[in-house]
Amino acid sequence: MNIQIINGPNLNLLGKREPDIYGNASFESCLEELIKAYPQIQFDYYQSNSEGLLIDKLHEIGFSADGIILNAGAYTHTSIALADAIRAITAPVVEVHISNIFKREDFRRVSVIAPACVGSIAGFGMSSYRLAVEAVLAIMN
Numbered sequence: 001m002n003i004q005i006i007n008g009p010n011l012n013l014l015g016k017r018e019p020d021i022y023g024n025a026s027f028e029s030c031l032e033e034l035i036k037a038y039p040q041i042q043f044d045y046y047q048s049n050s051e052g053l054l055i056d057k058l059h060e061i062g063f064s065a066d067g068i069i070l071n072a073g074a075y076t077h078t079s080i081a082l083a084d085a086i087r088a089i090t091a092p093v094v095e096v097h098i099s100n101i102f103k104r105e106d107f108r109r110v111s112v113i114a115p116a117c118v119g120s121i122a123g124f125g126m127s128s129y130r131l132a133v134e135a136v137l138a139i140m141n
Contacts, residue, residue, distance in 0.1 A: 001040060003136055004065040004091075005031070005129065007047040008054055008073035014098075030126045038133060051075055055085045062089025067136030069129060071096045076111045086116035092139050094132040097122035 007027060010017060015026035031045055044065075046057050054075065062068065068091050075082055076095070086093045093116070100123030101108045114120050119135055121128045 001066045001140065002042045002044065002064070003067045003069060003133060004044045004046065004057075004061045005069045006054060006057055007045075007071045008075050009049040011071060011073055012047050012049070025126050027126075030129055034129060034133060037130065041133070051079055051081060055081055058082070058085040058089055062091045065091045066140060067091060068093045069096055069132040069136065070094070070113070070117070071098070072113055076101070076113055077107055078112065080112055083113045083116040086113060092118045092136065094118060094135045095120040096128045096132045098125055098128055099123060
């Protein structure tokens, strides 16, 4: 099984960026934990601050990956193009957020990509990624 994890803008700064909201752990440490916890899964990871590159990645792997875990960052709230890209591919996409977007600013409470995804997970810190892996596994079984 192959799961692609895609992180959007500013998530390359996890562990440094606003630790009171996003914690002190880097994404690389989270990925290492996922690899150890799920040895039967091949994880591929991609991060970009560019909306177009995120769309290109979805197009590239969206017909071959068994599942995609997408943290679109701020593009969650604005990118119709990402939502369209998710709808255009066959791989199931699980939307992930580290923080609880519903407890934050009003504009963060709206996800334009959520209707295109099979589900959304928010507010469990870096454990949101593990929960998304479990969601992909449940979809595949």
